[in-house]
Amino acid sequence: xxxxxxxxxxxxxxxxxxxxxxxxxxxxxxxxxxxxxxxxxxxxxxxxxxxxxxxxxxxxxxxxxxxxxxxxxxxxxxxxxxxxxxxxxxxxxxxxxxxxxxxxxxxxxxx
Amino acid sequence: xxxxxxxxxxxxxxxxxxxxxxxxxxxxxxxxxxxxxxxxxxxxxxxxxxxxxxxxxxxxxxxxxxxxxxxxxxxxxxxxxxxxxxxxxxxxxxxxxxxxxxxxxxxxxxxxxx
Numbered sequence: 001x002x003x004x005x006x007x008x009x010x011x012x013x014x015x016x017x018x019x020x021x022x023x024x025x026x027x028x029x030x031x032x033x034x035x036x037x038x039x040x041x042x043x044x045x046x047x048x049x050x051x052x053x054x055x056x057x058x059x060x061x062x063x064x065x066x067x068x069x070x071x072x073x074x075x076x077x078x079x080x081x082x083x084x085x086x087x088x089x090x091x092x093x094x095x096x097x098x099x100x101x102x103x104x105x106x107x108x109x110x111x
Numbered sequence: 112x113x114x115x116x117x118x119x120x121x122x123x124x125x126x127x128x129x130x131x132x133x134x135x136x137x138x139x140x141x142x143x144x145x146x147x148x149x150x151x152x153x154x155x156x157x158x159x160x161x162x163x164x165x166x167x168x169x170x171x172x173x174x175x176x177x178x179x180x181x182x183x184x185x186x187x188x189x190x191x192x193x194x195x196x197x198x199x200x201x202x203x204x205x206x207x208x209x210x211x212x213x214x215x216x217x218x219x220x221x222x223x224x225x
Binding site: 045 | 155156159202218
């Protein structure tokens, strides 16, 4: 039973355009959602997070939107750059301290 | 800061052999996590420690897997005996714990069991 679902395994976007990565969840009891970015042969690195009391958080080119009624969040990257090509994981932070990850979406930004 | 350090980076072994993966968390972090990444299951939590004490090991696949954290700066994940289905990338992560939700990952150990 996947608590965090990333239904698109891959996404291809042209450089300069917007990338939208989506994530759905089933458990309404959470503190934070986080997005991690992973390059090949490296560990995931933290990108941006959003708390349960907000519906938007922005950091430079990255914005995360939370729609609690739809149990959906999304990560927007604008403008997309080739260096953004990576696998993006959505994760749900539980109060006990651990993270539940989605399976990831591989983003390819083409020059 | 050196970040989370994992060793070895790559391990190739034969079925039935014992495998030990090592992790040094970031100094000052009091929570440590072991994850496994496979194509089929994605990134799944195996076990995590808080102040060197195992808090949740429900993700450990079976008795062949064990993890220890003898002190704040070192943890091991052991597989004995190893099986081909254990082939995966194993990540260690650490965080400051408490309300902190950001985990810092090591580079991972790529394990291949033949």
